Amino acid sequence: MVRRNDERRAALVDAAIEVLAREGARGLTFRAVDTEAAVPNGTASNYFANRDDLLNQAGARFYERLQPDEETIAPLVAAGHDRAAYVELMREVVGRVSGFRTGYLAFLELRLEATRRPELRRLLTERVRADVDANVSYHEASGLPGDAMAVKLLMLTLNWLIVEQLTLPDLYSEAEREAFVQAAVERLIVDEHPVAAPDRPGTPGS
Known part of the structure; x- marks a missing residue:
């Protein structure tokens, strides 16, 4: 029961x-x-x-429904601790989150509603902070390049890219969105190995 x-x-x-x-x-x-x-x-x-x-x-x-599939994430992390691997990881994240379209739009509605409901604001603040902390901890444990500040800046950047994709889907092409993900990683994540430009735009899959 x-x-x-x-x-x-x-x-x-x-x-x-x-x-x-x-x-x-x-x-x-x-x-x-x-x-x-x-x-x-x-x-x-x-x-x-x-x-x-x-x-x-x-x-x-x-958040429950957006938990990543470890079988998908693990090979991306293990592929190499450089920015090229990080680009693919971020493409997976963007694709997974934007793929749950109604969930993300509902979450935006909740964020607006939280400005009027203190208890909801407290809940979302705690949950989003926990998500940020978990991402930073996972990043540090994985050995991927970049520090905690870079991870947070990347999250802020890609979150807004997802908002643009879901609310104004015709603003940027898929190829442009792919390029934004790669550029964000290249400019925020410090690594001695340059990221080679892909032969063709990848497919978001996060």
Whole structure:
């Protein structure tokens, strides 16, 4: 029974993410979530104490669903501790995050809503800080080039590139976005080995 309840809760939070991405925070109601999840009216209200609870859990669920596949990441890290390997790793990250389009758009809605809801702001601040710290720790343990400041600057740069891609997809071509990723790594990550220009633009896959 507990497992079924956990699965139903996850499905409802996933439905909330879809509603947030499509309708914005104003459109997120228990009834809208029930409809999106194709469950009887009143189901969501049985799982979440209030709308704030639903918003908070949607923020946490976004990160759960973006956890990287270690089988994909490990070979990229092991391929070589230089900027060329880092470029491919960042392409994987950008592709993975932008591939969860509704999740990222919902997360942007949550970020805006957090300016009006102190508890949500506290939750997102803690979660994003933990994500930054985890990325820095992983980077340092991997032996990849660049220091903590470079990692943080790269995260800020690529996060906005993802925003541009998802909100104004015609602003830059795929080839331009690929070039931005490579240029960001080349200019922020210090390494004695130059990064050779690829024969053709890679495909985002993060």
